[in-house]
Amino acid sequence: MALNPVLGKLVSKRVVLASASPRRQEILSNVGLRFEVVPSWFKETLEKSSFTAPYEYAVETAKQKALEVANRMHVKHQRTPDVVIGADTIVSVDGQILEKPVDKQDAYRMLSRLNGKEHSVFTGVAILHCCSKDNHLEMEITDFYEETKVKFSELSEELLWEYIHSGEPMDKAGGYGIQALGGMLVEYVHGDFLNVVGFPLNHFCKKLAELYYPASKQNVQHKKCDSMPSVDTFKNLSDGKSESSDFPEHKVSSKLDSSGMCSSGAVYTSENSSTVRLGFTVPLGNQNGVSQSASKLPSKILELMDGFRASKALFVASKLKIFDHLKDKGPMKAVDVANDVGTSVCGTERLLDACASLGLLEKTSQGYSNTDSANTYLTSDGKYSLHGYIIHSNDHLWPLFTNLESAVKEGSRQNHRAFGKKADDLFKDYYHSQEVKQRFMAAMHSIAHLTARDVATAFDLSKFKSACDLGGCTGALAHELVQVYPNLKVTVFDLPEVIANTSYFQPSGQHTAPVTFVSGDFFKDNLPEADLYILSRVLHDWPDEKIHVLLSKISAVCRPGCAILVAEMVLDDEKKNRSTALLQSLNMLVQTEGKERSGCEYQALLEKHGFTNVKIRITGNLLDWIAEYEIRRKKRCRKKKKSMVIEKKRISQSYEEEVFTASNFECPYKKLEPPCPVVPLLSHRKLQLSPFYSIVLAQFSDIQKSPMM
């Protein structure tokens, strides 16, 4: 038996287990692996509804746990580990993910759900091969998952409570430990027992074999659509010396993608695993010159192909207000939903099933009901409702996007094709009818409200006494700002057609006096006086020429100490990584003369008007990047960074980009309320549209306003 060669490959490496789980430590040390334990600080708070399948959540969490440790160890100038292993175990029953119970009642809730039924235990594992080049962390990520089916016997309440009082459930996914007392609850186990305990050792070894002995991989026939790993055995491996490359198998340079999210070059090695080199250029399906087997399903491409179906299912369910119905009356059978909303039973049932499979609904024997996320974000009246934006996406963006091909060919917007009329001005399109205007305002309100806390707290703005939110629409950001900064007065400046319709969106029971609304056209009219000018999702609507007009107007009214806060998505300078922003740029192509821009491009625009020393920070929100520029030399912001900097790199002489993970970024003001969660609703978003990826915060300039201003 040649077991040693597989783990032997790790003998000379500094291996770190990014896990506090004593079970994982035991499983790995039992087979002679030598490793350090550095528990991850990554908070297991990924939005579950953004994953189409439970195992994807486990894999992503495992990856984030490992990335956090690798980055932390690298940043702290400790010796960078060679290999970091992260894992996450979850229990999945009826499409729901169960993690560790928070208290006894929660344990009871979990065990009751498992009682008498079969469930799946998924463990996601991430193996990071790391190296430090020029003090830059480069990594190759391999991840996979293992599924084991477990069935519980029918258990009495008394037994469940007795088990809960034993204390065993509390630190275990699903609230039980199969390796101890919990074993008595289990009728059968199908699959890897150790996977249930917390670490799929067999699959792990096969994965190592695949990584360190690539030759054997090519001999393997992959099975379609099952959970077999890509190397079916590792027992015949010879004990050859490992290659002297930094990463196993491939001598490619890999660059840290600061968020750790997949960028280019994903190489799919089996149905339930993948290897990704961050920032490298090996084309899909071709590594070491060997074509990937045609029998392997390119699952992420397939997911992208289907992405529009998921989007449309969400749009239609929202349009039919199914989430509203289910919030009031759920659980409901398909036939009752169909009767309520006036649709066919067969069509409604399929739509509901699709929504349940996408994690938007829960399906039980009683019928369909909303998930927590659906209640919060998809009902039309919730505080954080995205309903307005979803309807806007369906009614406005969808027709525009169907003309993307023409937009790409012609390089211009497609309003005339989508809606049969040519608009001279972007907003004339929206405001030509009351209905479209209300819909657009509701959409902007959804996004602004959802992201307002992050925009407001990205910097310490407490030194400003007055702010003017240019194009501030319904005042969602303004109201958040005055809550966070009680001494701030905010003027919302927008077109008269908008200002006339803002009353519907005003928060009830909130002190609204510090927010006032002034109507005008910021290209033509005088701007209200303010210490801070805010441009949130404004600049991307316009071409450079118009931005210059606007910035020069702002610059003209700026006094010493004034500043601009900009909130936009920002492209990475090479324009290849931030899919959310890149797709948003296509979105601008089909409907505006504007575009998304990179940090450098914004910097260049701003510098022309005396705004320099730009700082950009990725914050981890749906919205975008946030920039603050001071126009005159002023005391630097002394806000202490409590945040965990994942990567901080100087992009140019005059601005810095800082990358944070949302869960680690802590602004003192964020404590006022739980940070606004990010809701990637489309199934394909997680490929590259990670919520932890695309938000950059820029901060400060401190040069004198140039004489030309």
Ligand SMILES: Cc1cn([C@@H]2O[C@H](COP(=O)(O)OP(=O)(O)OP(=O)(O)O)[C@@H](O)[C@H]2O)c(=O)[nH]c1=O
């Ligand atoms: C189903 C089951 C789970 N577990 C333990 O449940 C924890 C899952 O939580 P996690 O978040 O994956 O890991 P953790 O313990 O929080 O550690 P960390 O990796 O630091 O997040 C792990 O411990 C597992 O062993 C058992 O011990 N026996 C079982 O039958």
